[in-house]
Every structure is written in structure tokens, then in C-alpha cells.
Amino acid sequence: MQTSFQPQETFMRRAFELAALGRGYVSPNPMVGCVIVYQDRIIGEGFHHQYGEAHAEVNAINSVLTPNATVAVLCRQTGLKPEDLLRQSTLYVSLEPCAHYGKTPPCAKKIIETGIPRVVVSCGDPNPEVNGKGIQMLREAGVEVHEHFLEQEGMETFRRFFTHVTKNRPYVILKWAQSSDGYLSRSQGKPCLITGKSLQVLNHAYRVEEDAIMVGTGTILADNPRLNARMFRGKQPLRVSTDLHGKILKYIHTYLTENGLPDKPSPELAGKLPLRFFDRTQRTLLFVDGTRFDEYRFLADWPGLGNESLKIVPVKVTTAWPEMAAAYLRGLQKERIGSLIVEGGAALLQSFIVGDHWDEIRVFISDKDLGGGYAAPRIPPSKPYSFAQYGSEWVHVYRNKASDRLI
Numbered sequence: 001m002q003t004s005f006q007p008q009e010t011f012m013r014r015a016f017e018l019a020a021l022g023r024g025y026v027s028p029n030p031m032v033g034c035v036i037v038y039q040d041r042i043i044g045e046g047f048h049h050q051y052g053e054a055h056a057e058v059n060a061i062n063s064v065l066t067p068n069a070t071v072a073v074l075c076r077q078t079g080l081k082p083e084d085l086l087r088q089s090t091l092y093v094s095l096e097p098c099a100h101y102g103k104t105p106p107c108a109k110k111i112i113e114t115g116i117p118r119v120v121v122s123c124g125d126p127n128p129e130v131n132g133k134g135i136q137m138l139r140e141a142g143v144e145v146h147e148h149f150l151e152q153e154g155m156e157t158f159r160r161f162f163t164h165v166t167k168n169r170p171y172v173i174l175k176w177a178q179s180s181d182g183y184l185s186r187s188q189g190k191p192c193l194i195t196g197k198s199l200q201v202l203n204h205a206y207r208v209e210e211d212a213i214m215v216g217t218g219t220i221l222a223d224n225p226r227l228n229a230r231m232f233r234g235k236q237p238l239r240v241s242t243d244l245h246g247k248i249l250k251y252i253h254t255y256l257t258e259n260g261l262p263d264k265p266s267p268e269l270a271g272k273l274p275l276r277f278f279d280r281t282q283r284t285l286l287f288v289d290g291t292r293f294d295e296y297r298f299l300a301d302w303p304g305l306g307n308e309s310l311k312i313v314p315v316k317v318t319t320a321w322p323e324m325a326a327a328y329l330r331g332l333q334k335e336r337i338g339s340l341i342v343e344g345g346a347a348l349l350q351s352f353i354v355g356d357h358w359d360e361i362r363v364f365i366s367d368k369d370l371g372g373g374y375a376a377p378r379i380p381p382s383k384p385y386s387f388a389q390y391g392s393e394w395v396h397v398y399r400n401k402a403s404d405r406l407i
């Protein structure tokens with residue numbers, strides 16, 4: 001039964017703020033925030049902290065029952081118990097409460113058992129196991145439900161999750177740094193840093209927000225990148241690359257031969273592979289030509305500087321680069337990767353653009369010229385979605401309108 005109750009934007013916006021605190025830790029689950037309001041006062045808050053752990057609604061309910069300081073004062077003033085306050089409160093949640101037993105019991109059931117009489121929801125959950133069932137379960141139990149509240153705003157926190165569920169692939173961000181005259185790097189010579197310290201820190205902050213980071217074979221061999229987040233605290237992404245034509249394999253064998261090292265892994269060879277990509281300090285995945293899969297087994301057995309896993313994933317090689325980009329996304333979806341940053345080089349980036357396998361492009365633009373080298377990828381004609389200036393450098397962000405429509 002619907003009453004004359006009017007939901008308040010402030011409370012749902014607080015739920016969005018809370019949801020964002022889970023960024024980088026909950027994927028491929030959604031970032032969800034929840035607040036519980038008793039007589040226009042927030043008495044409980046919660047968000048989904050970590051993949052596999054309690055959902056936002058349960059954390060918010062528990063924060064009332066614990067109870068927190070606000071609840072303790074209210075209980076003293078009113079003579080009510082925390083359970084009584086919940087039975088007279090409104091729960092605001094950014095995503096429809098789940099209705100199924102996954103890693104945790106259904107949140108809709110928990111809300112019903114707690115006796116919360118009213119729920120305000122921003123976005124429906126497209127996951128086929130939920131998709132309206134959470135709302136239905138609440139309504140059938142007599143809970144008053146208000147849906148689609150600040151839905152567009154709410155959607156911002158669910159871009160990754162909705163892409164993962166509805167398009168069956170990770171959310172894809174293409175990122176590169178270019179000189180003011182449009183080059184990614186010099187064609188020859190040492191790798192060069194294109195942008196200054198602020199944008200490097202920003203780049204590392206971006207890395208901890210996503211599940212995986214990918215570069216092409218050319219970049220692995222030219223730059224020997226670490227692909228980690230060392231300038232910003234947070235979860236390290238899975239690092240990903242490819243070796244479809246055995247160039248990395250050949251480079252490693254040549255290095256081992258030239259340095260008189262055997263190519264049979266043994267404990268004393270820990271960390272002796274020439275490329276940082278294989279140092280096992282971070283979870284790593286390499287796509288290789290399926291017909292040559294066995295040639296790569298020794299890499300997976302090679303001890304590194306750390307103990308993180310190295311997974312070799314076979315793919316069917318075609319000469320159509322955009323199709324290969326789609327194959328990587330299928331492979332990463334199987335690994336439960338909810339979001340991916342592709343950081344170069346030009347060839348790999350362009351294949352994602354040509355295949356339209358992207359959701360966002362972030363271009364870091366330096367104030368210096370390179371005067372030649374590898375040209376930056378060509379962006380489909382569109383206006384940037386946003387600009388930001390960092391000293392004399394810029395970040396332009398583009399959004400894929402076609403992919404936005406499908407979310």
C-alpha cells in the first residue's frame with residue numbers, strides 16, 4: 001500500500017556516497033550504499049565493503065542493532081529499543097535488494113524479518129536472479145516500496161556492474177598519455193614519460209579502482225612495465241597481456257641463452273626472467289596462441305619475486321585485431337573481471353576502438369611536444385564528456401554513447 005510519503009534526495013545521495021566507498025573492492029559485484037532513516041534522522045548506514053561479504057542493507061541494519069551512538073541516544077530519549085526504531089523507519093538503498101541465496105542470504109528477506117515498513121530504491125538489479133524479484137518479495141510481505149528514485153544518478157555507480165551483467169563483458173576504459181602534438185612515445189630509444197607527476201599519481205589512483213589492466217605485446221617488449229599501482233594505496237589490478245606470435249617467448253629464450261641460464265624452472269632461478277610482467281608480484285594473465293600453449297607452461301612454473309599466480313590462457317588467433325579484442329574480453333569475463341583499463345600501445349587501443357569494445361576513453365595530454373613517434377589512437381568523432389586540468393596538463397574523458405544506451 002502506497003502512502004503520501006515523499007522520499008528525500010539527501011538520504012539517497014548519502015547512499016550513493018556510501019556505495020562509492022566500495023570502489024575497487026567489490027567487483028564484479030555492484031557498489032551499493034544504504035541508509036536507514038527514523039523521523040528524518042539517519043540512524044544507520046552501510047555499504048558493500050568486499051566481494052563475498054555482507055551487503056549494504058545488512059550492514060546498515062546491523063549498524064542500528066549494534067547500536068551506534070545516534071541510536072543509543074534515541075533509545076534513551078524515547079524508551080524504544082533499536083528493533084522498535086527499525087519497525088518505524090525508511091530504508092534507502094541504491095540498488096534493488098537481492099532476493100536469492102548467493103554468497104549471503106537474501107537482503108529482501110532480512111528487511112522483511114526486521115520489520116522495516118518502507119523501502120526506497122534507486123535502480124533495479126538487472127541480474128536475472130534478482131531483476132524485480134527483490135521488490136516483489138518486499139511488496140508481497142506488505143513493505144511499501146518506492147522505485148526509480150534518482151535513478152540516473154544512481155546508475156553512475158553501477159556502470160561497471162550493469163555492463164558486466166547485461167553485455168557479458170567487463171567495463172572497458174581505454175587510457176593513454178599523449179604529447180601535445182599527438183604522440184604516445186618516440187619510435188625508437190628509451191621509453192619516455194609523457195606526463196608529469198600529478199597525472200602519474202592520478203593514473204595509479206585509476207588503476208586501483210579497476211579489476212584488470214592490459215597492454216599489448218609491443219608495450220611489454222618496449223617498456224618492460226610493472227603495471228601496478230605504486231603511487232596510490234589500494235588493491236592491485238590483475239595485469240594482462242598477449243603473446244599471439246611468440247615474440248615474448250622468443251625474447252625470453254634469447255635472454256636465457258645469452259646469459260647462460262637454463263630454461264628449466266628451479267628455485268635458484270627465482271625472479272630471473274627478464275620481463276617484470278613475469279615477476280609474480282601481482283596476479284598476471286597472458287593470452288597466447290592456443291596451438292602453442294605447451295611452449296608457455298615453463299613460465300607458469302617459473303618462481304618469481306612474489307608468489308602471485310601467472311595464468312596462461314589459450315586463444316584462437318585471427319588476423320582481425322578487433323575480434324581478438326573481443327576474445328580477450330570473453331576470456332576476462334570468464335575470470336570474473338568486472339572492469340578493465342587498456343593502457344596501450346596504439347595498436348591494441350585502436351583495436352578496441354575499431355571493434356567498439358569500449359565504454360570510456362581517458363586521454364592524458366601533456367604540454368610538451370615529442371615531434372614524432374607512435375601516433376595516438378584516433379578517437380571516434382565526439383565531444384569529450386568532461387575535461388580536467390592538472391597544472392599545465394589535461395585529462396579529457398570520452399564516453400561511448402552507443403554503450404551508454406545499452407546500459
Ligand SMILES: NC(=O)c1ccc[n+]([C@@H]2O[C@H](COP(=O)([O-])OP(=O)(O)OC[C@H]3O[C@@H](n4cnc5c(N)ncnc54)[C@H](OP(=O)(O)O)[C@@H]3O)[C@@H](O)[C@H]2O)c1
Binds near residue numbers: 183186191217223244
Ligand atoms: N603514451 C602511452 O600512454 C603509452 C602506453 C603504452 C605504450 N606506449 C608506447 O607504445 C609503443 C608500443 O605501441 P605498439 O602499438 O607497438 O604496441 P602495443 O599495442 O602494445 O602492441 C601491439 C602488438 O600487440 C599484439 N596484439 C595482440 N592483440 C592485439 C590486438 N587486438 N590489437 C593490436 N595488437 C594486438 C600484436 O603483437 P603480436 O603480433 O606479437 O601478436 C601487436 O603487434 C611503445 O613505444 C610504448 O612506449 C605508450
